[in-house]
Amino acid sequence: MSVKNIVRVSGVTKDFDLGKLVVNVLKGIDLEIETGKYVSIMGPSGSGKSTLFNMIGGLDKPTDGKVFIDEVDIAQLDAYELAWLRCRQIGYIFQTFNLIPVMTALENVTLPMTFAGTSNDAAVEHGMELLNQVGLEGRHSHKPSELSGGQQQRVAVARALANSPAIVLADEPTGNLDLTTGEDIINLLKELSLDRGVTVISATHDYKMLNVSDQVVWIRDGRVDKIQERSELDIKTGGLA
């Protein structure tokens, strides 16, 4: 059986038109990501990590080239189908958490389920389960402002998993957290990816991520610099860990 690719990116370029100046952020990216892998996209600031990440998540449209999620070209989808894709197939985790401030932790987690049309009782039950899983027992009625950064990110992780997506996209999930808390979140993501067979794709420049990644994609100056499997990684980045 051939290995299934959940994400396929072919020849993607992205230009940002700043009026007088056009910036080519991505200059032709080809990438395939297998189902169930934990993939890190690494690269210096400004290399186009986040832009690529947004393309994969269907949050932005490429200037040229195609992005396939589960072999479906997302440029062909209309607004309704795209919303469905974001709702059911993809879970997002952001650097800045982006929880809804007026809602409690539980409500934040059940929100995507409401969008998916789950009944309220089922959503609450599943939401509590997810919060327990990420280690937030008894904190379900707290607002984001009453939680620490690490706890907020845990809520975001639970929210990303609410509709059992096939892919979890994490854009610098540890960027706003201290070392230990960041490590906790990384381990949590890894555990969940193993448990549920979810593909985790994270854009990061956090070297702690390397330890748990199955595959690392290095981006430099809008192109894929190299793709390393975990086995080759340990030798080459031994000095950094």
Next chain:
Amino acid sequence: MVCIVGIINAQLMSVTERFREIGTMKCLGALDRFIVRLFILEALMQGLVGSIIGALLGAIAAAVSSAVNLGFEALVFAPVGAILISIGTAVIIGTTLSLLGVIYPAILAARMQPVEAMRVEQ
């Protein structure tokens, strides 16, 4: 006039301040329709509650001032029908203005690409 500008501006702000939130909801798979409906519902409730409280306070203030100026007998002859009509008009105008202020930015925000909405500085 001052009220019109005030109400519309307040509603415009309440949407633009929450662009990021809207972007997040779109990422989570909210439909454009859902977001517009959410804001309209909110504006409707705020408009109703606000204008009802305002109209009642206004009516009470008018009653008190006429009682002070003209003596308590004035209240006996109070034109109840006219008062109710002006309360009703105030409520309708208030709610409509609050809706008007929210509809345009809500549609604008709902149509944005999620990344653009989230890139907006808070």
